[in-house]
Structures are given as structure tokens and as C-alpha cells.
Amino acid sequence: MTLRETLFLLAHHPSGRPRIPNFVLEAGLGAAALMELRHLGILEVTGDGHVAARRTAPSGDPLLDRLLHQLTTGPSRRPHELLPACGEDVKQSVMAGLAAHGHCRLDPAGHVVAVDLAGHRDDARRAIRDSVHGGVASDLGTLLWATELGGYVLGPAALITRLRLGRQSAADPLALAVRQAFPLPAGAFRINGSPGAN
Known part of the structure; x- marks a missing residue:
């Protein structure tokens, strides 16, 4: 399970009710995705506080590769400038993946109605x-x-x-x-x- 998936599950009650505000969850999920890129050696935060790609080879994770593309084609940005731009995309991707593997359940409108914390x-x-x-x-x-x-x-x-x-x-x-x-x-x-x- 990815870092972003674990964070998403821990941020919800078993009933699907969120433990934290949505804007905080989205910021956290965006940061989780950036941390995963950093862990892979693809991303770094430079001395002047900007996020930079150390290499452009795909990670194999579709979401992380979309994020990497944004980093390499857009203007240089600081972490707090990136999170609002990527948080919603990360959340939707995480929800879809967790639902597909039975770790959470969504209603027809796409709202979380149950999560499996499972330890x-x-x-x-x-x-x-x-x-x-x-x-x-x-x-x-x-x-x-x-x-x-x-x-x-x-x-x-x-x-x-x-x-x-x-x-x-x-x-x-x-x-x-x-x-x-x-x-x-x-x-x-x-x-x-x-x-x-x-």
C-alpha cells in the first residue's frame, strides 16, 4: 500500500466520515505523493525552497508520472504552491484505487461511505x-x-x-x-x- 493510500485510510472513520477537513486531507495527499517521488530519488526540495525533479524517467506509477510531468513542464514552484494544484487529483486517484481493491466503498455520487482500516x-x-x-x-x-x-x-x-x-x-x-x-x-x-x- 502506498503512503498516500495509508494516509487516506487513517484520515477516515470506518463509517467513511473524515477525521480532518477536506482541504487538509488534499494537502496531505499531495504531500504524500511528493514524498513518494522524493523517496524514489526523483524529486528534491532545493536550497531556495523550490521543488525540482532530479531525473525525468517514469516511475511506473501513473499518478506519480503525471505529477512528475507537471514538475518538469511547468514553472518552478514551492511545495505550498504545488499542493493545491495536485491534491484533488491525488485524492480522486487514491479513492478509485482503494475502492477497486475493496479497501473503501463509495456511494453512487463518489462519496466515501466505508473504509477498511484492517490494522x-x-x-x-x-x-x-x-x-x-x-x-x-x-x-x-x-x-x-x-x-x-x-x-x-x-x-x-x-x-x-x-x-x-x-x-x-x-x-x-x-x-x-x-x-x-x-x-x-x-x-x-x-x-x-x-x-x-x-
């Missing part, structure tokens, strides 16, 4: 705790911090882990781009960590 929360919690205490936030942990889902996944008692996750994640420009979707200054989140959603 994803427990798996994510273990992976994030291991990475945080190892000193490096994972891409999934960083996304959960950025979208305010850290509290839901880690639980209300894991305050120290959530604070460490926030400090580690705040160094990631893609995570900070998601935070710019919130009405609060990013600096507040660096100090307070991620309270998350219940």
Missing part, C-alpha cells in the same frame, strides 16, 4: 514510535503530524512521542507546506506538537 492504525503506531525513538521521523509520521492525525494514531497518552514527532517533522519542507493550509502559524505547531484528532 493500519496499529501498524502505523508501531512504525512511528520506532522511527521517532530512533531519532528520525518517517514520511508517514511526518504526514500524520502535518495533518493533525498524530494524536489519533499514537493515542492521547503518547504525549512525549507526539512532541518528538513534531520537532522532527517540522524540519521537512513538505510537511510545513501542509501546515500552511491551517489558519495557525507553523511555529505554534513546532512548539506544541500534534494534538491530533479523536
Whole structure:
């Protein structure tokens, strides 16, 4: 399962009701796709804060390749400028893929009416705790911090882990781009960590 698919599932209740606002989810999914390109060595955020393609060879993933095409043919942009342009496309692609494989159910209008979490929360919690205490936030942990889902996944008692996750994640420009979707200054989140959603 891709990073963007995992984020989508964790962002919903089993009933399909979202845990976070749609604009935050779309920003997070856009960042997830960019992180996947970064993980493949295709994308980087340059020293001046712009997103750049390191190579143009296709990844084999249709969505990521569309995103790569946008990066290589359009003007140079910063992460927070890219997310609004790609978030909806990423969300629709993720929903279609998850529905096709039985991980979520859509009504005739295309709304999510059920998701199969199937242990994803427990798996994510273990992976994030291991990475945080190892000193490096994972891409999934960083996304959960950025979208305010850290509290839901880690639980209300894991305050120290959530604070460490926030400090580690705040160094990631893609995570900070998601935070710019919130009405609060990013600096507040660096100090307070991620309270998350219940």
C-alpha cells in the first residue's frame, strides 16, 4: 500500500466520515505523493525552497508520472504552491484505487461511505514510535503530524512521542507546506506538537 493510500485510510472513520477537513486531507495527499517521488530519488526540495525533479524517467506509477510531468513542464514552484494544484487529483486517484481493491466503498455520487482500516492504525503506531525513538521521523509520521492525525494514531497518552514527532517533522519542507493550509502559524505547531484528532 502506498503512503498516500495509508494516509487516506487513517484520515477516515470506518463509517467513511473524515477525521480532518477536506482541504487538509488534499494537502496531505499531495504531500504524500511528493514524498513518494522524493523517496524514489526523483524529486528534491532545493536550497531556495523550490521543488525540482532530479531525473525525468517514469516511475511506473501513473499518478506519480503525471505529477512528475507537471514538475518538469511547468514553472518552478514551492511545495505550498504545488499542493493545491495536485491534491484533488491525488485524492480522486487514491479513492478509485482503494475502492477497486475493496479497501473503501463509495456511494453512487463518489462519496466515501466505508473504509477498511484492517490494522493500519496499529501498524502505523508501531512504525512511528520506532522511527521517532530512533531519532528520525518517517514520511508517514511526518504526514500524520502535518495533518493533525498524530494524536489519533499514537493515542492521547503518547504525549512525549507526539512532541518528538513534531520537532522532527517540522524540519521537512513538505510537511510545513501542509501546515500552511491551517489558519495557525507553523511555529505554534513546532512548539506544541500534534494534538491530533479523536
